[in-house]
Amino acid sequence: QQQVKQSPQSLIVQKGGISIINCAYENTAFDYFPWYQQFPGKGPALLIAIRPDVSEKKEGRFTISFNKSAKQFSLHIMDSQPGDSATYFCAAGPLRGSTLGRLYFGRGTQLTVWP
Amino acid sequence: DTGVSQNPRHKITKRGQNVTFRCDPISEHNRLYWYRQTLGQGPEFLTYFQNEAQLEKSRLLSDRFSAERPKGSFSTLEIQRTEQGDSAMYLCASSLPNRYEQFFGPGTRLTVL
Numbered sequence: 001q002q003q004v005k006q007s008p009q010s011l012i013v014q015k016g017g018i019s020i021i022n023c024a025y026e027n028t029a030f031d032y033f034p035w036y037q038q039f040p041g042k043g044p045a046l047l048i049a050i051r052p053d054v055s056e057k058k059e060g061r062f063t064i065s066f067n068k069s070a071k072q073f074s075l076h077i078m079d080s081q082p083g084d085s086a087t088y089f090c091a092a093g094p095l096r097g098s099t100l101g102r103l104y105f106g107r108g109t110q111l112t113v114w115p
Numbered sequence: 116d117t118g119v120s121q122n123p124r125h126k127i128t129k130r131g132q133n134v135t136f137r138c139d140p141i142s143e144h145n146r147l148y149w150y151r152q153t154l155g156q157g158p159e160f161l162t163y164f165q166n167e168a169q170l171e172k173s174r175l176l177s178d179r180f181s182a183e184r185p186k187g188s189f190s191t192l193e194i195q196r197t198e199q200g201d202s203a204m205y206l207c208a209s210s211l212p213n214r215y216e217q218f219f220g221p222g223t224r225l226t227v228l
Contacts, residue, residue: 004157006157032215034215034216034217036219041221042221042222043119043206043208043219043220043221043222044158044206044219045219046216046217046218046219049215049216089157089158091157093215095215101146101148101163101165101170101171101210101217102148102160102163102171102173103148103150103158103160103217104160105157105158105159106157107155107156107157108155108156108157
């Protein structure tokens with residue numbers, strides 16, 4: 001059972017546009033929600049993360065929106081650039097309890113930004 | 116480079132052979148995680164260490180898999196009697212004490228022929 005569901009599977013955006021990737025989770029024990037960026041042949045790189053005590057977090061061109069009641073969160077990439085072309089993974093995990101530290105990942109979104 | 120390092124980066128082996136991978140975490144990171152990633156999928160959790168103690172193991176970690184972190188620094192992941200289904204990228208991540216952020220290494224890509 002996929003603990004974190006991510007959509008879309010692939011996304012094509014023009015340079016300067018907004019890229020939006022969505023994720024949903026079921027486990028209410030999850031209270032940490034990071035996003036990772038991965039280039040081919042590389043390990044995932046932490047991009048931005050949020051905890052459920054805030055509804056939005058912004059770092060540069062990247063924004064996470066979080067809806068606790070709907071158990072959904074999304075990544076917005078403003079002014080998308082060709083260099084943003086990569087696979088993006090959302091993840092979720094608990095910060096307490098026996099499974100502390102364990103992250104559950106979505107299946108990824110392959111983003112292509114056309115120049 | 117002070118990031119997480121993994122060796123080897125690539126490993127090709129024949130079915131039935133044993134393989135061992137090494138992960139060196141970022142200095143002062145006491146938590147170390149192993150994940151497996153297959154093509155087109157997100158990383159899947161395998162196991163997790165805090166210092167030298169292995170605190171959790173996924174059901175994905177069959178009896179053929181063993182991980183160690185003997186001195187609380189580097190870690191090794193061994194797969195015995197490899198199967199073609201073990202072909203994947205094996206990723207290691209580490210985090211600071213009392214911090215949530217996990218930083219990943221470049222991974223070891225295993226191909227089992």
